[in-house]
Amino acid sequence: MAEKKKSARATSSNVSSQSIKAAIESPRGVKSWAEAAAWLRARGIEDVECITPDLAGVPRGKMMPTSKFTSNTSLALPSALYRHTISGEYPDETENFRYDSRDSDIKLVPDLSTLTVVPWETDPTAQVICDIAGSTGDKITYTPRNLLKHIVELYAVQGWRPVVAPEIEFYLVAKNDDPDYPLHPPSGRSGRSIVGGQAYSIAGVNEFDELVDDIYHYSEKQGLEIDTLIHEEGPAQLEINLRHGDPVELADQVFLFKRTIREAALNHGIYATFMAKPMQGQAGSAMHIHQSVVDLKTGKNIFSKPDGEPSDAFFHFIGGMQRYIPRAMAMMAPYVNSYRRLTPDMAAPLNTAWGYDNRTTAFRVPVSDAAARRVENRLPGSDANPYLALAASLACGYLGIMQKLNPTEPTAETANEGAIELPRGLLEAVSLLESEPSLHDVFTSEFIHIFAGVKRGEFETFMQVISPWEREFLLLNV
Structure with a gap:
């Protein structure tokens, strides 16, 4: 039989x-x-x-x-x-x-x-x-891939198709058998540990040529398409940019890329980590998401009018992100460590501002022609589940379009010098997610209750750990 x-x-x-x-x-x-x-x-x-x-x-x-x-x-x-x-x-x-x-x-x-x-x-x-x-x-x-498919279906009902392009940052670190000790950059081909200040450095990438070759080789074997690979600001911090496409397909690629990069690093005797903030005093790792929406019938970008000017849908999408993403941050910053990246004096935005080619804003509109008009969400961390981060970002933009929410005026100056407009920790973020009726509508209450319960459980586990800061400053002073 x-x-x-x-x-x-x-x-x-x-x-x-x-x-x-x-x-x-x-x-x-x-x-x-x-x-x-x-x-x-x-x-x-x-x-x-x-x-x-x-x-x-x-x-x-x-x-x-x-x-x-x-x-x-x-x-x-x-x-x-x-x-x-x-x-x-x-x-x-x-x-x-x-x-x-x-x-x-x-x-x-x-x-x-x-x-x-x-x-x-x-x-x-x-x-x-x-x-x-x-x-x-x-x-x-309530499962991540099903949730993202559901959000894509909401767009399809309106005759639209969202298009995304994620950028994933990660660190290479020396092997660390004891979690009580801080992480350190690994030695490259020169035999020396790479230092910070290597943004866009070809020499920085070349320090790990053999590892990068393996990443490209493994990716080609799996049919994964890397657009570019660069060295980022932190020591041994790299970034991979993926070609734009369908949200579920791109989430699948990020899911597989994370596994691929970890395996390639292990083969070279080092770790690859997607923690949002693995090393104190260094830049965090983000997963920036470029987003646009096209009409299913015409294939045209709905963010642009026929004359090439920005459309109402473009502004409403940004308005939705400004209104709802602070309430969905738990899906883009899902751990206690995630909020260590979202701190003052670092490259990560702490605001809900938007602007044209302004990297200090949460929502950046890159320079492009009308057909490629898009919005970059710079808030998610690379520690986020790619399916949930994409679902959250697209859902907030969708709500903005459906509710015709207007954004603030674009910000032309540095946006990170004002008040912090985001939740400052995991529990606050979880509470905001639970309390927003519109997010229950798009994600279902079942998912939100399960996700919130797991996040609260993780926070309670974290609270059982005594940190070096507490031993340093409280031991003999309080």
Whole structure:
């Protein structure tokens, strides 16, 4: 019986030999199970990793032999997986944060368009990103990939398609076995630790030439497209820019890029970290998001009028971000450490201002022609789950358009010298998220209650740790 199921799943699609050949040659994604079977055979794949992002963006899932993957095997995970903290603990229930009383199964549903090799594995291995459904196929609203898909669907109902381009910053650091000790930059090919002040330095990138080569090689094998790679302001801080495209596809790419960069770094005996603020006194790491919206019928950018001038939708999108992003910050700055990046005298904005080509504002409008008019959200940290950060940013802009919210006047001067307009810590951010009815409308109350419960659980775990600052200044003085 199992062999019959396997055959049916692998050959049920009526596909031509040309499409099979094209699928085999593609480094990323197929359209049917028949193409998937041929793709896996052509590469001699032995195992398949079925992965999905949890609330933190950590890959969770199951690995299985290829023969089992192409059969009608049902892949299940416990629903509690989306209610545990980054440290693996399960917060206590509250009035709004509840566990499934049965801890019933949720299903992994492979998205074959994401099928790729795992290039760092020694045995031939593939990976596929999975959506999550209920045990009977019913829709699950609170998982990150499903949430982002829901936001994209809200745009589609209006005849629009959002387009995004993320920029991801990260640090390379020397291996650190003891979390009580601060992190330090690794030694590069010169044998010396790289220092700060290396923004856009080619020599800074060249210090890690072999690692960068591996990142490019691994990315090419997975069909991931890097637009540019630069050295950022901090010591051994790099940034990768991705080509613009569909939000779900770009979130998938960030999800896989983080894994790829960590694996490449480990192969060179160092760590890659996406912590928002890994080193005291150094710049934090952001995930800037460039956003535009196009008309589904015409393909034209709705942020521009036919004469090339900015449209009402453009200004309303910015107005929505100004109004709602402070209330959605927990999804873009999801940890206690995230708010160490959002501090005065650092490059990160602390405001809700917008401006033309003004990097001190939260929402920057880069110089472009009318077709490429876009808004850059400079607030999210690189520690954010890319699916949730994109969902939050796009949802706030969507609400602005739908509610016809007008922005402030654009800021031409330095915007970071006034009052701080953002939540100053995780608990404040979580409370703002919970208290905004419009965000409940677009994200669902179920997601917000689960997310808030997990974040509060993480904060309580953090509060159990005594920091060096407390030992330094309180031990003998209070």
